[in-house]
Amino acid sequence: MPKVPILMPQLGESIAEATIIRLNIAVGESVVPDQEVIEVETNKATMGVTALCAGEVVEIVADEGVSYAVGSVLGMLEVTQDELDRTGEKSMDEIGMTAVGASQASADDDEESNLHFKTEDGGYHEPVLVEPNVKGLPVPTGKGGAHYISPRMRARMAELGLRAADISAISGSGAGGRVTVEDLESFLQYISSWPHTKASPMRLAVADAMRRSWTRPLATVARPLVMDKILDHRRSQAPKPGPALYILRALALALAENPTTAGYLIGESIVHPRAFDIGVAVQVDDGVLVPIIRNADTKTLSELVEDYNRLVDLARSRKLPEDATQHGIATVTNFGTFGLTWGTPIPLPNETLILGLSAGVKRPVWSEQTGTFIPVTEAEIDLTFDHRVVDGGGAGMLLNRISELLQKPESL
Numbered sequence: 001m002p003k004v005p006i007l008m009p010q011l012g013e014s015i016a017e018a019t020i021i022r023l024n025i026a027v028g029e030s031v032v033p034d035q036e037v038i039e040v041e042t043n044k045a046t047m048g049v050t051a052l053c054a055g056e057v058v059e060i061v062a063d064e065g066v067s068y069a070v071g072s073v074l075g076m077l078e079v080t081q082d083e084l085d086r087t088g089e090k091s092m093d094e095i096g097m098t099a100v101g102a103s104q105a106s107a108d109d110d111e112e113s114n115l116h117f118k119t120e121d122g123g124y125h126e127p128v129l130v131e132p133n134v135k136g137l138p139v140p141t142g143k144g145g146a147h148y149i150s151p152r153m154r155a156r157m158a159e160l161g162l163r164a165a166d167i168s169a170i171s172g173s174g175a176g177g178r179v180t181v182e183d184l185e186s187f188l189q190y191i192s193s194w195p196h197t198k199a200s201p202m203r204l205a206v207a208d209a210m211r212r213s214w215t216r217p218l219a220t221v222a223r224p225l226v227m228d229k230i231l232d233h234r235r236s237q238a239p240k241p242g243p244a245l246y247i248l249r250a251l252a253l254a255l256a257e258n259p260t261t262a263g264y265l266i267g268e269s270i271v272h273p274r275a276f277d278i279g280v281a282v283q284v285d286d287g288v289l290v291p292i293i294r295n296a297d298t299k300t301l302s303e304l305v306e307d308y309n310r311l312v313d314l315a316r317s318r319k320l321p322e323d324a325t326q327h328g329i330a331t332v333t334n335f336g337t338f339g340l341t342w343g344t345p346i347p348l349p350n351e352t353l354i355l356g357l358s359a360g361v362k363r364p365v366w367s368e369q370t371g372t373f374i375p376v377t378e379a380e381i382d383l384t385f386d387h388r389v390v391d392g393g394g395a396g397m398l399l400n401r402i403s404e405l406l407q408k409p410e411s412l
Contacts, residue, residue: 002084002091004053006037006075008068011047012322018042019067019201020074029057031077033087038062038074041201045289046318053087055079067201148178156181160188165211202287212349220344221395222382225403227360231377233409241301243357244280244334245308247381249412250405251332251355252276252296254398261398262329262352265388273329279348280308281333282315289315290348292328301412330354342380352389355402356382 011018022039031037036048037057055077062074076092084091149157149164157167170187172179199207227243234240255262256276263270276297279290291311293304314320330351335343336359347354358380364373381402385395405412 001078002081002093003058004055004077004079004084004089005073005092006049006051006077008040008070008072008074009049010070011040011042015042015070015322017067017069018047020062020064021046023060023062023064025057025060025075027057027060031055031057041318045320045322049074051077053077053079053083053089055083065198150178150180153179153181153184156184163211165214200286202284202289206287209349210346213346217387218346218384219387219392219395220382220384221392221399222342222380223396223399223403225357225379225381225406226365227377227379229407230409231360237302237305239305239309241305242308242312242334243336244332245301245304246406246409246412247334247355247357247402248278248280248293248296248308248332249301249304250402251330251353252278252293253405253412254401255330256297257401258398261385261390261394263389264352265386270389275329277328279325279328279331279351280312281331281345281354282312283337284316284318289318289320289325290328290331291315291320291324292326301409332357336360336379343382345382345384347384347386352386354384356384358382 008018018040019042020038021041023037024039025031025037031051032054033051035051037051038049040047040049056079057075058078059076060074061076062068062072068074079089079091083089157163167179167184167187170179170183171177173183174180230243230246234243234246255273259272259276260270262276263272265271275295277292277294278296279292282289282291291314293308293311296304311320311324314324328348328351330353331345331348332355333345334357335345336357339359341358341361343356343358345354345356360377360379362375363378365376365378366372367374381399383395383399390398
């Protein structure tokens with residue numbers, strides 16, 4: 001009977017590999033079209049690999065916890081010819097002949113083709129295991145070495161997949177405190193017996209994003225925000241907007257009034273945003289996802305609630321589509337949900353701003369009207385920004401405008 005491969009699909013425009021987190025099938029089981037047979041994880045979401053036609057599982061060559069390139073053979077189905085004709089899918093023999101020819105034709109241009117099908121002896125290639133494309137090494141606190149890294153040291157770091165930040169806490173024995181290869185090897189030996197866990201693709205993606213973002217001069221300003229009017233307004237709404245949605249909407253309106261503060265510095269030009277698409281940070285098990293609320297300046301708060309709740313739910317279940325996480329101009333994060341009263345959030349590398357909201361705390365505030373202290377619920381809003389694009393004064397004026405808008409939540 002014909003055999004049809006289960007392939008690692010292209011799960012997004014920029015995704016080259018995915019990690020198997022669960023095999024939902026076993027050899028000998030029957031599957032139906034569109035049945036989710038394998039669950040995989042990319043650096044952005046959890047997705048399913050589905051069967052393209054009905055058949056019996058005759059082989060599984062993928063392992064849980066391992067990353068595979070797009071196009072890798074993960075398993076094999078045995079199907080009937082009638083099923084092939086019905087679905088229009090191609091058997092392994094048909095794919096193998098096409099793939100071998102295409103791979104051979106482009107061998108000079110692409111030595112590491114993603115086509116992993118039939119071999120000359122009639123079998124097929126094993127899945128291609130993919131090393132995570134972002135690697136890092138946790139290091140303990142210590143005296144930092146000199147910034148200079150020798151060519152020999154760079155070569156060794158490249159072999160290990162290390163960045164400059166990964167060795168910054170190693171005490172150097174070289175000239176001027178420079179970290180040598182011997183220092184690195186000694187440190188690696190020292191920590192070789194320490195407990196460790198494998199970082200997930202999402203954790204590695206977050207680490208890479210923060211490394212890239214930290215190459216810019218970032219600064220943070222903050223101011224108190226009286227939350228009582230927001231909380232009163234929220235109680236009257238159905239469904240209730242989350243606190244982060246209030247500050248997201250106020251941020252979008254403030255940026256629409258002054259787009260320069262969310263611009264990008266490209267060479268000698270400030271590129272202004274053409275749409276005010278704002279992300280909201282959502283904590284998941286091993287990292288953070290940032291779904292994007294599109295055109296947040298043109299929709300009212302009540303119009304945004306449904307989209308906001310849907311995207312947050314998708315993020316928490318790791319089911320966000322790729323286009324829901326791309327091309328935002330700023331992000332809001334409600335770290336107050338963890339009881340934190342201040343913080344310095346870091347913007348994504350492709351964004352100039354991130355606005356954080358702390359936990360609300362009851363405080364006495366002097367009232368000129370009554371001549372007494374009155375209790376209010378006060379939180380802190382923190383704005384971290386790219387100092388190349390925005391100065392402290394501009395960031396302060398943006399925060400003040402956001403605070404003004406939030407004191408009239410019925411107009412958001």
